[in-house]
Amino acid sequence: MLEKTFQHIPGVGEKTEEDLWSQGCDSWQRYLENPGDFIVSPLHRKRLHAGVLESKCRLEEFDHEYFRRLLGTSLSWRAYNQFKDHACYLDIETTGLSPRDSHVTTVCLHSSRETKNYVLGENLNELKSDLQDYGYIVTFNGARFDLPFLRAKLAIPFPHIHLDLMQALHRLGYRGGLKYIEKQMGIRRETDGVGGLDAIHLWNAYRYGTTAEILGEKVRGKEALSLLIQYNREDTVNLVELAENTVKLLENTLKTK
DNA sequence: ACTCACTGAACTCGTTTGCA
DNA sequence: TGCAAACGAGTTCAGTGAGT
Numbered sequence: 580m581l582e583k584t585f586q587h588i589p590g591v592g593e594k595t596e597e598d599l600w601s602q603g604c605d606s607w608q609r610y611l612e613n614p615g616d617f618i619v620s621p622l623h624r625k626r627l628h629a630g631v632l633e634s635k636c637r638l639e640e641f642d643h644e645y646f647r648r649l650l651g652t653s654l655s656w657r658a659y660n661q662f663k664d665h666a667c668y669l670d671i672e673t674t675g676l677s678p679r680d681s682h683v684t685t686v687c688l689h690s691s692r693e694t695k696n697y698v699l700g701e702n703l704n705e706l707k708s709d710l711q712d713y714g715y716i717v718t719f720n721g722a723r724f725d726l727p728f729l730r731a732k733l734a735i736p737f738p739h740i741h742l743d744l745m746q747a748l749h750r751l752g753y754r755g756g757l758k759y760i761e762k763q764m765g766i767r768r769e770t771d772g773v774g775g776l777d778a779i780h781l782w783n784a785y786r787y788g789t790t791a792e793i794l795g796e797k798v799r800g801k802e803a804l805s806l807l808i809q810y811n812r813e814d815t816v817n818l819v820e821l822a823e824n825t826v827k828l829l830e831n832t833l834k835t836k
Numbered sequence: 837a838c839t840c841a842c843t844g845a846a847c848t849c850g851t852t853t854g855c856a
Numbered sequence: 857t858g859c860a861a862a863c864g865a866g867t868t869c870a871g872t873g874a875g876t
Binding site (some may be wrong): 620621622650652653675676677678679715720722723727745750802805 | 837838839840841842843851852853
């Protein structure tokens with residue numbers, strides 16, 4: 580999908596890209612082979628040629644910062660398939676909603692290579708350097724929650740291409756939270772019924788020895804942490820199927836245009 | 837409960853097109 | 857070549873909604 584995208588080239592918008600596609604110009608390669616076959620204004624021709632050549636080079640180098648800058652948030656999904664091997668899926672749990680008076684308690688980072696959990700007071704400080712191994716991040720509502728939280732609390736920069744599935748699914752007409760949309764798409768989870776507020780209770784049960792009542796069961800200590808990690812892990816691992824479905828659906832909306 | 841990035845509508849401004 | 861109309865990209869801003 581990325582290699583048929585022209586909108587990231589400065590001066591080229593949705594209309595010009597649609598116009599190129601309707602003329603049969605459906606990839607960078609096709610444009611470079613026979614640029615004269617396609618009717619575009621002289622200004623667009625100049626920009627397209629330079630833009631397509633540069634895009635090809637940057638993709639060969641997997642220059643995620645280049646594509647992050649030019650694709651922006653609404654088109655980041657188009658780079659998903661090309662950057663899948665460089666992608667990680669991220670979800671965090673915290674003690675509240677605001678970074679001002681809350682902490683990050685656990686984080687899960689999932690990729691094709693490994694699934695790693697980070698826990699406050701244990702290995703949370705490893706997250707920042709581990710993230711440098713990736714060029715693409717997938718989250719659910721991460722643009723407004725996970726990433727700003729990590730920036731504020733752990734000073735983590737995010738030069739990655741970011742696919743926020745909530746925003747992408749919103750454009751497809753899906754409303755509601757992660758668990759609700761998972762159900763709609765037939766994605767199952769072991770920790771069904773556990774929510775974000777429970778994650779706070781589980782952390783307190785682990786850290787301060789209080790008792791948390793989760794799905795009618797009383798848990799505390801290591802058992803509470805173990806359930807919190809499992810919940811965090813499922814939130815993250817399920818993003819893979821959700822991302823695959825979302826990107827396919829977005830591709831279909833373009834085909835039916 | 838609190839936060840703020842994103843969306844979409846409305847607008848501006850530069851470019852292209854069509855005609856004489 | 858010059859002009860006016862049409863088009864499209866970019867910018868601004870208010871409202872929305874889901875995370876723990």
